[in-house]
Amino acid sequence: MPSFATLLRKDTQPVRYLVVDDSVFARKNIIKMVQMFGGEIAGEAGDGLTAIAEYNRTKPDIVLMDITMPQMEGIEAVERIVRQHPDARIVMVSSVGYQENILAALQKGAKHFVQKPVKPEVLYEILRYVLGDEPALAGAPVALAEEQHS
Amino acid sequence: MRMDLIQPFINAADAVFAEALQGPTKIGDFSMEEEAYHRKGVAALIVIKGDIEGRIILDLAPDVALKVAAMLTGAEVVDSEQTVRETVCELANMVIGNSVTLLNDQGYRFKVFPPEIHINDQGLAGSRDTEAMVLGIETTCGNIFLNIAMHHLSRRRRERDAVPSVS
Numbered sequence: 001m002p003s004f005a006t007l008l009r010k011d012t013q014p015v016r017y018l019v020v021d022d023s024v025f026a027r028k029n030i031i032k033m034v035q036m037f038g039g040e041i042a043g044e045a046g047d048g049l050t051a052i053a054e055y056n057r058t059k060p061d062i063v064l065m066d067i068t069m070p071q072m073e074g075i076e077a078v079e080r081i082v083r084q085h086p087d088a089r090i091v092m093v094s095s096v097g098y099q100e101n102i103l104a105a106l107q108k109g110a111k112h113f114v115q116k117p118v119k120p121e122v123l124y125e126i127l128r129y130v131l132g133d134e135p136a137l138a139g140a141p142v143a144l145a146e147e148q149h150s
Numbered sequence: 151m152r153m154d155l156i157q158p159f160i161n162a163a164d165a166v167f168a169e170a171l172q173g174p175t176k177i178g179d180f181s182m183e184e185e186a187y188h189r190k191g192v193a194a195l196i197v198i199k200g201d202i203e204g205r206i207i208l209d210l211a212p213d214v215a216l217k218v219a220a221m222l223t224g225a226e227v228v229d230s231e232q233t234v235r236e237t238v239c240e241l242a243n244m245v246i247g248n249s250v251t252l253l254n255d256q257g258y259r260f261k262v263f264p265p266e267i268h269i270n271d272q273g274l275a276g277s278r279d280t281e282a283m284v285l286g287i288e289t290t291c292g293n294i295f296l297n298i299a300m301h302h303l304s305r306r307r308r309e310r311d312a313v314p315s316v317s
Binding site: 023024025026028029032068094095096097098099100115116117119 | 166169170219222223224225236237239240243244245246247248250251254255
């Protein structure tokens, strides 16, 4: 595994993550990566409904959200979280990465998208971008959304 | 059997295994089968319906699944049927998700049903529509087998219409 410089909040505290995925393996894998980046796990959820409750309870800095989940899918959960918390920073993490899905998530308020299997270096750069440390790192999904809105 | 429909699944599986299992992969020989599929280990069956229709079976031995689980989580895993089931499901979801992305961006629209895990000794039934391509992919954790049967819906309709009626 490559090593990464610690990602911190502007107040130099560790970044707190809410990890949402119905697969225990996927959650463990993501948790392993964000801990490698110096992050803390604020909470975990296995579906969209629990994610909303966990968001309200833990107020994380970043949410890493799967799309296809039971009870409530990730895109609907994004819409509901962002409606209540317009500053929420949510990154979609899914194996299904076609354009309609990415656009739908971005239009509901997600900040970025990363496709599974997740490469640590890709997730790291996306988190840097979403945390506002690296404005030059806007990826294809953001460009795609801007294109749609123009 | 349309290779343009099957190739995205093979490409996605190869890429997902190489990335998730952090090592080289090698695609083995292909064969065509029309018989009921006999599992080699624990199998995930995923059905697709829409512009294209068919099914994909991802199949691996339990000991391979445990190695994959340890690789995915970066930790020792509990040797249990539940661990094996979850591992096979997660691998199947990643392969199908990546394949669907490729096919969707080519303009195909279809619904993917959740993986159905087969762990007992039953064969997975074949039919006229399930001429399938079978192949194994060598990974750092062991062999993972794919069985793919996929058709354009329009082609299947034409084939059905061409069958002479018995009066």
